[in-house]
Amino acid sequence: MNSPPRKLDLDQWDGRYEQLRRDGLREPAYGGPLRRHVVREKDFRLQQLRFDNSPAALRLWNFLLTENQRLHQARAEGDKIVGTMKDLGTVPVMAYALPGLRAFYPDGAWWTPCLMECGDKLLQKAEMMGIDASFCPVRAMLPAFQEGGHFPRPDLLVCSAGAICDDFSAIAQRLEHLGHPILWWETPRRRQPASGERACALPGHLAAPQVQVDCVRAELQRIARALGELAGQTLDDSFLAAGICAANQVRQRLDSLRRAVYCAPAAPLPALEMLVAEMLAIHFCSDRQETIAVLDALLAEVQSRAHRSQFIIGPDAARIFWVNPVADLRAMNLLEDLGGRLCGSDFMFSHALDLIPENLPPLDALARAALADPMVGPTEDRAARIVRECRSNRAEALVVSRIPGASHCAREGEIILQIVRREIGIPAIELEIPPVCDALSPSLGSRLRALVETAQARRPK
Amino acid sequence: MICAGIDAGSRSIKVVLFDTARAQIIASGLADQGVEQERLAAELFESLLQQAGLDRSRISSVVATGYGRNAIRFAGTTITEITCHARGVHWLAPDARSIIEIGGQDSKIISLEEGGRVRDFAMNDRCAAGTGRFLEMVAARLDMTWEKLAQLGRQSQAPALISNVCVVFAETEIIGLLADGKPLPDVVAGVQNAIATRVAALASRLASPPVYFTGGVALLPGMARALEEVLACPVRVAPRPQFTGALGAALCARAANPSPAGL
Numbered sequence: 001m002n003s004p005p006r007k008l009d010l011d012q013w014d015g016r017y018e019q020l021r022r023d024g025l026r027e028p029a030y031g032g033p034l035r036r037h038v039v040r041e042k043d044f045r046l047q048q049l050r051f052d053n054s055p056a057a058l059r060l061w062n063f064l065l066t067e068n069q070r071l072h073q074a075r076a077e078g079d080k081i082v083g084t085m086k087d088l089g090t091v092p093v094m095a096y097a098l099p100g101l102r103a104f105y106p107d108g109a110w111w112t113p114c115l116m117e118c119g120d121k122l123l124q125k126a127e128m129m130g131i132d133a134s135f136c137p138v139r140a141m142l143p144a145f146q147e148g149g150h151f152p153r154p155d156l157l158v159c160s161a162g163a164i165c166d167d168f169s170a171i172a173q174r175l176e177h178l179g180h181p182i183l184w185w186e187t188p189r190r191r192q193p194a195s196g197e198r199a200c201a202l203p204g205h206l207a208a209p210q211v212q213v214d215c216v217r218a219e220l221q222r223i224a225r226a227l228g229e230l231a232g233q234t235l236d237d238s239f240l241a242a243g244i245c246a247a248n249q250v251r252q253r254l255d256s257l258r259r260a261v262y263c264a265p266a267a268p269l270p271a272l273e274m275l276v277a278e279m280l281a282i283h284f285c286s287d288r289q290e291t292i293a294v295l296d297a298l299l300a301e302v303q304s305r306a307h308r309s310q311f312i313i314g315p316d317a318a319r320i321f322w323v324n325p326v327a328d329l330r331a332m333n334l335l336e337d338l339g340g341r342l343c344g345s346d347f348m349f350s351h352a353l354d355l356i357p358e359n360l361p362p363l364d365a366l367a368r369a370a371l372a373d374p375m376v377g378p379t380e381d382r383a384a385r386i387v388r389e390c391r392s393n394r395a396e397a398l399v400v401s402r403i404p405g406a407s408h409c410a411r412e413g414e415i416i417l418q419i420v421r422r423e424i425g426i427p428a429i430e431l432e433i434p435p436v437c438d439a440l441s442p443s444l445g446s447r448l449r450a451l452v453e454t455a456q457a458r459r460p461k
Numbered sequence: 462m463i464c465a466g467i468d469a470g471s472r473s474i475k476v477v478l479f480d481t482a483r484a485q486i487i488a489s490g491l492a493d494q495g496v497e498q499e500r501l502a503a504e505l506f507e508s509l510l511q512q513a514g515l516d517r518s519r520i521s522s523v524v525a526t527g528y529g530r531n532a533i534r535f536a537g538t539t540i541t542e543i544t545c546h547a548r549g550v551h552w553l554a555p556d557a558r559s560i561i562e563i564g565g566q567d568s569k570i571i572s573l574e575e576g577g578r579v580r581d582f583a584m585n586d587r588c589a590a591g592t593g594r595f596l597e598m599v600a601a602r603l604d605m606t607w608e609k610l611a612q613l614g615r616q617s618q619a620p621a622l623i624s625n626v627c628v629v630f631a632e633t634e635i636i637g638l639l640a641d642g643k644p645l646p647d648v649v650a651g652v653q654n655a656i657a658t659r660v661a662a663l664a665s666r667l668a669s670p671p672v673y674f675t676g677g678v679a680l681l682p683g684m685a686r687a688l689e690e691v692l693a694c695p696v697r698v699a700p701r702p703q704f705t706g707a708l709g710a711a712l713c714a715r716a717a718n719p720s721p722a723g724l
Binding site: 414417418421425427428429430442443446447449450453454457458 | 528540541542544567579580583
């Protein structure tokens, strides 16, 4: 089963899958050939992608692409479903702390049109519902909620408000008006403690005034009560502490995976699989325990490849730090086709990769983790982390990708570019990547290739 | 050794033959772009060989650049316009520290280090408002050549204010201005200013002097002046601005010396 690493298209994966089966591949219940997601779910975009050829990558993709089925099954088995919106990594930790609760991320519906090449018409339907293309593609969740058929209607919908993007607020408010009650919790915009004000350390080398942490903790206390009522038992500190510990197991594995891949002399795993793997940090793809197993398998594969000095992208590839998730996954393939490789990433939820403090009262620790969200703080904080990681991972260039309509901070990309240029002087570009970028591939390709050329030309001779 | 550079742009194809021993351009030519890019490029390439009295076998390497570069299969390799324009402009004007290139379908700003290496770049290829396409639209609407357009722009006394946000809306604005009796030179100058403003938004963070302006649009005299005004710094037109990409490709061919395929 230990084939040399390479990327396979869907046709090639069909053959590879048959071979793996003959060789005795053991899969979890959600396993199967990748092709079935095209046939059954109409995830047509998979036909345009190239995937890592390892069984671990197959497991990752199958885990990702069966989430809705997993949620429906959980509902059928009596679990309560919690939709956690605009919260990339805090409330899910709380929800999974209680038996019988499953958290998911309805905003993730923005990926559905991307995977289905808009064949689901979710974006067009959102437009008919008054949320047009000037809004973030997260608007796809409106018709997904209304129609059902994608994810089950949640038993509880939780959404953060305050220091989040205006687009999302508008979409979520529209959702509530459409008859989906939301439990709102407020997060303030993170700021530096003023002189003489009691300061509080946050994960990710950040700080905030104690008063802000207290505020968020009180809000999370409210959420904890609601989750407890839903589950029929109190979400107390012991549950929360165990939940934090389990979430940290996921984060530790992601940290190990990121180090193993991004710091390696050549890339042992493709950028596309890294993006998907990192996404698991947000809400564990609706199964926290399986997330750990999926990440363990990926990490073992990466370590095995590194041990054998077998890589998917050679050492000459330009080391690119990538900021923000892409709407069209093909962009990640494109980067590697054009001579680049990922050496770091900030997919917008870097706080969900940091360990939640386990030496503090659990709600206090979670409040600090929530306040470390890059979206609730100034862009300069986010850029500082990017600069740190670019330095430590020896990035040769930076890409900030944008999704049309997604504008939680319209100037953020430009600010990050300016700070990175000023601090480390590497070439940096901003790219706009729509849900399906076929028509833009030549121009995207030109920019990425030019970035790779520029990075490589700057290497010491 | 003779190297060739081909710039397959959106509007025209440019070819440069470069004698590396004498370090000079020995032939250059330009043809309108079309559907059969490779055939058009090959015909132009052949005609330049004839003009220079050279046989194909004398060409040691060919590099293609431009948006259509991947269609030029007889080139030994392809390199992006960013690298090629930087190389070409630096060879012609070694003091250049920034390059503005406005092409038919995109615009670029390239920041150079001393020695001509690319420091950074930015591109606009999503919106026609900062590209030569805007001028093409105006020329077509007014039924005149680019040259005539440029002459008109120079006569302007009070340039019109025209949207730089969208070419489609701008076209409507232009029709309205002309219907209102706005003098044609003022409308043309207004278009040039709109393009310059759009490009300046891209360029402002990367442009450091000396700034050189290249690409086909640089041939329009009013454009450099419009850029100077919005950037508030001198903008020099690169020598032979249409050919800097192809020249850069030829210089890259000299450096890389890839074997030409199918020649």
